[in-house]
Amino acid sequence: MTMWHRMIPKLVLGIAAIALVAAAPAGAKVEGDTIIIGSAISFSGKYSTNGIHASNGYNLGVKRINEMGGVTVGGKQYKLEIKYYDDESTPLRTAQLFERLIKQDKIKFLLGPYSSATTKAAAKITEKYKIPMVEAEGASRSLFTQGYKYLFAVLSTSEQYLASSIALAAEIAKKNGRDPSDVKVAMAFENDPFSLDVRAGVIDDINKFNMKIVVDDKLPRDLSDMSATLIKVKALNPDLLLISGHSKGAATAARQIKELQIDVPLIAVTHCEAAKIVDKFGASTNDFLCPTQWAETLSYTGKYFGSAADFDKLFKAEYEGYKNVPYQAAQATAAVLVWKEAFERANSFDTEKLRDSLAETNMQTFYGNIKFDQTGKNIAKPMVLRQIQDGKFNVVAPTKWASHPVNWPRKAQ
Amino acid sequence: MAERGASPLIAVGRWVHGLDPNMRRIVLYGCILAAGISAPFVFEAYTFAIAVLWVMILFALTWDILGGQMGYNSLGNIAFFGIGMYICAIVQIGLYYDVALYTAHDGAVNIHYTPEQYFTGLALGIVAGGLGAMAFAVVFGLIVFGLRGPYFAIGTLGVALAAPELIGAWDYVGGGGGISLPNYPGGPDERSRLFYYLCLIFAFATFGFLKWLYSTRFGLAINAIRDDEEKAEGMGLHTMRYKMIGWSIAAFFLGLSGAVFGNMIGFIEPLEVAFPTVTFGIFMIVMCLMGGKGTLWGPVIGATLFHTIKEVTWAHMLGWQWVALGVLIIVTVVFFQQGIVGWLKNAFPEWYGITVDEAVSAESDADIAARLTRSEAAE
Incomplete structure (x- = not known):
């Protein structure tokens, strides 16, 4: 008898505490003057080297855009911010985390993970919820034959x-x-x-x-x-x-x-x-x-980072330990630039309008030209x-x- | 302290306690079932995470058939999960397309499924996944059930490690390139709910089936194998048959869960998704140990706790999640070797219908011996 008296309140309190902690991250796509973009990328596991290169690239893109005044939508200035999760280099985790970004964190704008396998898992989820994703690290052609409409890739395909x-x-x-x-x-x-x-x-x-x-x-x-x-x-x-x-x-x-x-x-x-x-x-x-995919010696220029060589210099100044800037980082930055222009062109946070705006992308950047075909892959840049x-x-x-x-x-x- | 605020809870507690055991059980199952059914509506954003929880419960329950009840520690049960997943995918695709073309690395086929094709494929695929995994269990069983103790554990691990390599080398199913499963022909929330309820149903079915199974002669027989296999054999139990049936049951439910899980993820490949030996394959054991192996509720409680802790650390301790998980596993293994349910059984035996006579248990062994001698002498 007494046992139930003592246990139940504790049990309920415990469960409530767990539920509170679990519910805490529920945010929104745009908080105040910040646009939150979500991504799950490999910070651990066999792809962690490149996962970190890619996240460095994303972060540099975000930093640069924020320094230049951020993104203007509806006459208001917004800062960009990225919410990350670690997918541990496995598509199993990617699917769960993209589901989490969209459903729990209510994020409506996504950047891709690292590798084709994880991107294939992510695309299944983004397509299901019709949430646009700009990806920079999934090159397999099998990503672009499935008729995906919310997937945009800035890089050239693997063949x-x-x-x-x-x-x-x-x-x-x-x-x-x-x-x-x-x-x-x-x-x-x-x-x-x-x-x-x-x-x-x-x-x-x-x-x-x-x-x-x-x-x-x-x-x-x-x-x-x-x-x-x-x-x-x-x-x-x-x-x-x-x-x-x-x-x-x-x-x-x-x-x-x-x-x-x-x-x-x-x-x-x-x-x-x-x-x-x-x-x-x-x-x-x-x-x-x-x-x-990209070389600092190529003659590409764009308005955010100047030439490919300028990006190279800035990246090395920003992150220690890089003798050569890997293209994985450069294309990740380019993906952030694509989002920035898409927001401004759509002048809205509506995902359908953003999708259409992304499809119209036609820009010159330090990473090369970016223009998507029907399937969402970039056809304007050679390797x-x-x-x-x-x-x-x-x-x-x-x-x-x-x-x-x-x-x-x-x-x- | 919180006595006043918690008084309705106490009233509920008093009411529950006042019920007879059968009624209490019905209330408990009813509550869990109601929570499970309403979850995708009440906690809509968590549908996927809770669906994974049901799969985890299924994992722990099926591992416990051999690991807990029969004393055979298998490290390879995850193989059936992957086999179920692949068989289901092959059926879903093979019914309407050439599988080899569908899985070509350059993405040769543009896929479109009508709702009818999709659901037919899915239903047949899930059934085939369960039965196929069961068939493989019989084949593997013939090989590994000759082994005991650590040899059995390593033998089964071999199965779990070889399976992904074999599928990874098999171009017909796309090798390591994996398979993107057909798109669900409906709305996103509808899809989430469908797979959620499939996970829920399979977890409940597993629990219900095992509850019944453990109450039969079969349960006693596999316990006998755990306690002393030679003696069980000597008593006339056909141990091989029991082991085989136990493993096939585990494989069947794992195959079903694999088939559903693959579709829930949407993209499967052999190395990481279908045969996650070092994650799910180990988790199922940890969950059993944590909850208390060899009990019916232990795996359920262990899986729930483990999954909750895992989801919270993964979200809030980026970079430290594996460390937190490692600490959790070590603490469990060092301090709670019997698991939560095992510990509860010791601490509160009266909850489990075991009556402890304080007077008797206070007697020392010497007293008992003396008393026995006295009573013998009196005769």
């Missing part, structure tokens, strides 16, 4: 990442009097939507030139070891080695290529800058080919291929943007 390295290998073969069909290709890709689409793009090009694939491996799920692949590469002597596994994959590749002294005349790796492989592995990364030449990233392809000739064969260090 373009390594395609130009195939063309380059063919060109070099011809120059040396060999037939491109003699070129032997070894490749290792992470088993995720992004890298698999990079692979699909590469295979199309390899087939076009009739090249031979001698190694076609998948990287292990935690991306920490690819020595088995590299030992095969050593035995088979391919002319071209392709690797894609986000930052962690790039770091693993650079480390083990050095350790195992892999000597392939042409090596192309995605995410070199983001993985900071030059800082970490020095001269052993010389002559790696690195596809990039370039850079080579690490004596520790510097120089554009070598496509020819239109090339500032330096390609070093071939790669000097094994």
Whole structure:
């Protein structure tokens, strides 16, 4: 009898306390003079390196816009602010967190997560609630064939990442009097939507030139070891080695290529800058080919950050430890700029009007031109291929943007 | 202190206490069911989080069949969750499209489902997910039930680690690229509610089924296996059969939950979503330990507490959430080895219908021995 007397009030108080704490974050899309944009990004887990680059990019974009007076909607000045959650690099968490941002935090404007897999999970939720999302880090083509209407991507799609390295290998073969069909290709890709689409793009090009694939491996799920692949590469002597596994994959590749002294005349790796492989592995990364969405040497300019080089300088001043500014950060900043202009063009916080306004985006920025097609992907900006030449990233392809000739064969260090 | 403010509560408490045990049980289940059904309307913004709670309760309950009641600690139960998820997806897509084309990495098919196609696919997919997971449980069971103790745990872990790698290498289902499941052909809140209620129904079904199951001879048999498997075998129990049935039941409900969960998330892939071995796979064990393994209510209470704490730390302690979770797990394992329900049973045995005779329990062992000798002598 007495037990119930004592327990029930405590129990109810406890539950009420928990409910209060849980209910606390309920906010609104626009609070006072602040527009709150939501995002769940990888602060931990295998994509955390790039998740942090991307959030740095978002933050710099927000800071710059706020410094320049913020966003004007309906004649009123608003500041931007981002609410973050950590998706732990898993789409499982992304879906829950986007649901939380939209339903619990009542946020109506979103920035994408890092990686194609998490973006695919996020897009399912944003599409369901018809909440527009500008994303900067999901490149897989499979994002843009689903008929999504509230998804806008500022970056180029993944099949373009390594395609130009195939063309380059063919060109070099011809120059040396060999037939491109003699070129032997070894490749290792992470088993995720992004890298698999990079692979699909590469295979199309390899087939076009009739090249031979001698190694076609998948990287292990935690991306920490690819020595088995590299030992095969050593035995088979391919002319071209392709690797894609986000930052962690790039770091693993650079480390083990050095350790195992892999000597392939042409090596192309995605995410070199983001993985900071030059800082970490020095001269052993010389002559790696690195596809990039953006380069500070390109002649893009825009009204918020000036030229690509100006952005590069500002970013390095703002964040310590960057010898090269990864394109992941630059495109994240660009996504914030897209939101800013969309708010002002729509002159409203109505999500439908904002969606239409986003679709009309046609702007020049330090990151390149941004114009979305029907499916929401940016079609106004090319990708370039850079080579690490004596520790510097120089554009070598496509020819239109090339500032330096390609070093071939790669000097094994 | 709060006596006056809480007096209506005391009145409720008094009323509840005055009821006979059966009536009290009905009131309790009624309250939980009413809370569960009304939640998506009362706490609309939390629908998704509460749906995950039901799935967590289902996880803990199914793990406890083997881990708690039968004494077989499986680390691989999460495999059935993923298998159910994938079977459901294949059925949903395969009924109307070529699965390989649908899952192509460059996104070859533009998908449109009519409501009829969607619901047919979903219903068949969920059933197939449950049954398929059950079939796999029988196959895996033949392999791993030869093992005991830590060998069994590691054997099952092997199953949970191999499954995502196999599916990740299988291009037909998109490999590591995963599958975006068909879009729900209706409004967003309607979709949330549908999956919420499916989670709710499956969690209740699991609980109800296990409550019944544990009250039958089957419950006693698996307890006997836990206490002494050789002796149980010696007493004529066909232990292999019991183990297999226990595991299949767990697999069936996990398969159902996986099928629903995959659709709720909308995008599935093998490494992180379908087979989250180090998150959900471990959580289901922690929840059981926290609530009290080998009890019916322990997993339910453990899952509720765990999920609530997790959601709160994830939202308010960004960057420290895993540390908080680690501390919670360590505290549970060190200080509450019997879990909450186990601790309650010790502290308040009268709640569980165990009568403690203070006079008898105050007697020392020597007194009892002396008394017994006396009574023997008197005979």
